[in-house]
Amino acid sequence: xxxxxxxxxxxxxxxxxxxxRPLSKRELRESIxxxxxxxxxxxxxxxxxxxxxxxxxxxxxxxxELGLVIETVENLDGEVGYLARRDSNRLPPITLxxxxxxxxxxxAKVWQQARLAGAASGALQKLRAAGLPExxxxxxxxxxxxxxxxxxxxxxxxxxxxxxxxxxxxxxxRKATAAHPEPRHVEPWALECWRGHWYLAGFDRDRxxxxxxxxxxxxxxxxxxxxxxxxxxPDVVTVRETVAxxxxxxxxxxxxxxxxxxxxxPLRAKAVSVRELGNGWxxxxxxxxxxxxxxxxxxxxxxxxxxxEELRADVVDRLRAVAKG
Amino acid sequence: xxxxxxxPVNAIDQTRRMLSLxxxxxxxxxxxxxxxxxxxxxxxxxxxxxxxxxxMCGTSFxxxxxxxxxxxxxxxxxxxxxxxxxxxxxxLRIAADEATALLVAARAVATLPGLxxxxxxxxxxxxxxxxxxxxEAAGASARLSVTFxxxxxxxADVDRAISERRRLWIRYxxxxxxxxxxxxxxxxxxxxxxxxxxxxxxxxxxxxxTFRLDRVAEIRILDEPSAPPEVELRDLSEALVQPAAEDPxxxxxxxxxxxxxAEYYPHDSADELPDGGLRITLRTPxxxxxxxxxxxxxxxxxxxxxxxxxxxxxQAAREALLAYDGGAGxxxxxxxxxxxxxxVSDAGRAGPSATGAxxxxxxxxxxxxxxxxGAQGVDDRQEQGL
Numbered sequence: 001x002x003x004x005x006x007x008x009x010x011x012x013x014x015x016x017x018x019x020x021r022p023l024s025k026r027e028l029r030e031s032i033x034x035x036x037x038x039x040x041x042x043x044x045x046x047x048x049x050x051x052x053x054x055x056x057x058x059x060x061x062x063x064x065e066l067g068l069v070i071e072t073v074e075n076l077d078g079e080v081g082y083l084a085r086r087d088s089n090r091l092p093p094i095t096l097x098x099x100x101x102x103x104x105x106x107x108a109k110v111w112q113q114a115r116l117a118g119a120a121s122g123a124l125q126k127l128r129a130a131g132l133p134e135x136x137x138x139x140x141x142x143x144x145x146x147x148x149x150x151x152x153x154x155x156x157x158x159x160x161x162x163x164x165x166x167x168x169x170x171x172x173x174r175k176a177t178a179a180h181p182e183p184r185h186v187e188p189w190a191l192e193c194w195r196g197h198w199y200l201a202g203f204d205r206d207r208x209x210x211x212x213x214x215x216x217x218x219x220x221x222x223x224x225x226x227x228x229x230x231x232x233x234p235d236v237v238t239v240r241e242t243v244a245x246x247x248x249x250x251x252x253x254x255x256x257x258x259x260x261x262x263x264x265x266p267l268r269a270k271a272v273s274v275r276e277l278g279n280g281w282x283x284x285x286x287x288x289x290x291x292x293x294x295x296x297x298x299x300x301x302x303x304x305x306x307x308x309e310e311l312r313a314d315v316v317d318r319l320r321a322v323a324k325g
Numbered sequence: 326x327x328x329x330x331x332x333p334v335n336a337i338d339q340t341r342r343m344l345s346l347x348x349x350x351x352x353x354x355x356x357x358x359x360x361x362x363x364x365x366x367x368x369x370x371x372x373x374x375x376x377x378x379x380x381m382c383g384t385s386f387x388x389x390x391x392x393x394x395x396x397x398x399x400x401x402x403x404x405x406x407x408x409x410x411x412x413x414x415x416x417l418r419i420a421a422d423e424a425t426a427l428l429v430a431a432r433a434v435a436t437l438p439g440l441x442x443x444x445x446x447x448x449x450x451x452x453x454x455x456x457x458x459x460x461e462a463a464g465a466s467a468r469l470s471v472t473f474x475x476x477x478x479x480x481a482d483v484d485r486a487i488s489e490r491r492r493l494w495i496r497y498x499x500x501x502x503x504x505x506x507x508x509x510x511x512x513x514x515x516x517x518x519x520x521x522x523x524x525x526x527x528x529x530x531x532x533x534x535t536f537r538l539d540r541v542a543e544i545r546i547l548d549e550p551s552a553p554p555e556v557e558l559r560d561l562s563e564a565l566v567q568p569a570a571e572d573p574x575x576x577x578x579x580x581x582x583x584x585x586x587a588e589y590y591p592h593d594s595a596d597e598l599p600d601g602g603l604r605i606t607l608r609t610p611x612x613x614x615x616x617x618x619x620x621x622x623x624x625x626x627x628x629x630x631x632x633x634x635x636x637x638x639x640q641a642a643r644e645a646l647l648a649y650d651g652g653a654g655x656x657x658x659x660x661x662x663x664x665x666x667x668x669v670s671d672a673g674r675a676g677p678s679a680t681g682a683x684x685x686x687x688x689x690x691x692x693x694x695x696x697x698x699g700a701q702g703v704d705d706r707q708e709q710g711l
Contacts, residue, residue: 003381004336004378005336006336006339006340006343006378007378007381007382009336009337009340010340010343010344010378010379010382011381011382011383013340013344014382014383014384014409014413015384017384017413018384018409018410018413019384033381062336062337062340063340065337065420065422066337066340066341066344066420066423067341067417067418067419067420067421067423067462068417069418086412086413086415088418089415089417089418090415090416090417090418091415091416091417091418091419091458092418092457092458092460093458094454094455094457094458095454096451096454097447099443099444099447100447100448100450100451100454101451102447103431103434103444103447103448103451104427104431104451104455105366106434107427107430107431107433107434107448107451108366108426108427108430109366110430110433110434111426111430114335115422116422116425116426116429117426118335118337118338118341119420119422119423119425119426119427120423120426120427120430121338121342121365121366121367122338122341122342122345122420122423123419123420123423123424123426123427123455124366124427125341125342125345125346125349125365125366126341126345126416126417126418126419126423127416127455128345128349128364128365129345129346129348129349129416129417130348130416131416134360134363134364144484144487144488144514144515145484145514145515145517146514146515146516146517147430147433147434147437147473147516147517148516148517148518149430149433149471150518150519160468160469163468163469164421164422164425164465164468174584176582176584176585177581177582177584178581178601179581179600179601179602180601189468190467190468190469190470191468191469191470192469192470192471192472193470193471193472193519194472194519195472195474195519195520196518196519196520197519216588217588235467239470240472262504263503263504264503265498265503265504265505265542266498266500269542294621294623295621297620297621297623297642297645298617298618298620298621299503299617299620300616300617300620300641300642300644300645301641301644301645301647301648302503303645304645304648304649312649316646316649317623318620318623318624319620319623319642319645319646319649320642320646321623321624322619322620322622322623322638322639322641322642323639323642323643323646324639325627325635325639
């Protein structure tokens with residue numbers, strides 16, 4: 001049976017951490033059992049060096065992903081060697097009290113996405129190894145608070161990596177009202193989760209402007225394209241403000257409606273003022289932004305728009321469409 | 326604690342964990358399996374599988390020692406800690422992805438309205454220390470952010486009631502019926518998934534229910550003790566809403582402008598239509614509750630089945646129009662009973678605005694269900710809306 005990958009990675013990591021001088025690829029190949037077993041004498045044959053080289057490169061990349069800083073050094077003979085210097089791999093001193101430890105314990109459980117859940121646990125484990133106190137989480141004590149970050153969109157992980165590595169991406173995107181998706185070329189800046197949905201902000205190369213995309217509308221695969229982009233990424237990307245703007249938040253006008261007594265609690269909760277008319281109806285002043293017409297129509301005959309005329313006309317228009325069936 | 330995310334066996338995660346484990350065990354001869362598993366946030370089985378691998382590992386450059394680590398099933402013993410120099414076993418620096426995962430989550434929790442102030446301060450202090458320790462690796466965490474929505478005052482009351490084990494009285498808005506109901510609940514836990522919910526035992530229905538905090542119109546902590554029956558805590562993160570197989574079927578056809586329905590409503594199927602629209606089939610225990618969706622859709626869609634639901638939407642629209650056609654906005658006082666309109670779950674936002682938006686947001690007007698798809702017990706549905 002082939003030696004498990006975790007065992008191979010662990011041995012490579014320990015060799016690189018332990019050594020004080022750079023170890024050549026040949027030395028590593030000869031001393032790590034997983035390599036000798038797969039590529040040692042008698043196992044060779046054409047392509048064996050290539051396969052070893054590929055595996056070795058992948059293994060180094062994997063160790064770098066978990067945070068190991070591996071240096072490549074050339075010796076006097078021109079031979080390349082590798083080592084993980086202690087100075088560059090040591091966690092700087094960090095002291096956390098029990099409350100801070102508990103807070104991080106709660107935070108480490110929040111991700112619902114495998115890669116980030118693994119990374120968060122990994123961070124916590126490194127801190128534990130460094131002496132992070134092991135007091136129980138105050139919420140966990142009674143199991144009362146469970147924040148969870150949902151990630152259901154397949155596009156999330158490739159976009160997260162592309163944002164991190166500043167790699168331009170291309171994906172098919174279906175706009176809210178469009179029948180068919182269209183390819184988009186984007187320099188990804190940041191991902192933001194709001195109300196349980198993920199959004200991407202970035203620079204749309206075809207449109208030459210900043211755009212925000214909803215991940216659930218990306219169809220098919222996200223492909224990473226070419227070299228890193230060098231255009232600056234804004235320090236502050238206001239995904240939420242942009243999305244909230246489309247959704248009608250930040251309304252600067254107001255509308256007057258009549259609402260049947262006892263109904264439409266969410267409208268009342270948003271109202272600037274409520275006046276009882278006494279005839280089974282109340283009059284409300286509510287903020288008026290994009291999308292209010294569609295919302296008011298949901299309440300059917302329990303809502304009557306008084307003003308402005310524009311909103312009244314939109315609501316009547318919608319009601320007529322439904323009435324026609 | 327329920328809801329631990331499933332961890333598929335991943336060689337990178339396991340290697341990362343074993344490296345920390347080596348550091349940790351070196352300082353703690355005879356550490357108990359139970360304690361180590363808890364400290365590392367893993368199951369005892371996962372720990373034991375690590376302990377199976379570790380004796381195969383070492384700094385084995387040309388016959389160096391393997392780590393002689395074993396366990397008697399209760400405690401863990403490392404017989405040759407000198408196989409690894411102290412320096413090679415120092416705690417490792419935090420990687421970029423690790424810093425991102427931990428910092429983004431910690432910042433998100435710190436923004437939860439209603440969180441105890443002491444806990445918020447602890448989160449902020451810890452975040453700052455981890456940022457410093459991670460150094461440059463912390464930079465990438467600026468590329469991700471998460472906001473939890475919650476009603477701070479309600480959250481704080483629920484949190485207090487849970488810790489003091491007291492019953493709550495609430496007035497709760499049910500979008501399905503567009504009405505407020507009063508009930509007493511024994512709170513079990515708070516769950517934030519985009520929106521924040523309280524899972525509780527409802528004394529009125531004698532069943533487990535899930536309430537969304539922004540639909541709690543009023544809340545009071547009662548003197549009576551809370552006594553929820555022992556219930557198995559399910560993983561709510563995957564799914565707060567799930568229709569049951571025996572629920573009636575509803576078919577909605579939408580045009581391109583109504584495609585958002587498929588994003589907000591858990592459904593059985595969504596088939597493309599030639600005009601760029603969708604034919605969506607979903608199930609709900611209370612089809613009348615979808616009348617609200619039919620009204621919202623306007624010309625962007627219509628209910629195909631059941632027929633009486635389609636008819637009730639048409640009827641409601643005609644009745645509403647009377648108030649306008651009947652003259653200068655006079656409130657129509659016609660005899661319909663408001664509670665007959667089983668409004669439900671609020672739809673998502675329709676299309677983009679005239680500003681050329683590329684995405685439409687979760688509803689601000691009308692509170693989108695905004696819950697993940699998948700499974701949930703039948704008993705929670707009523708309070709949630711579909």
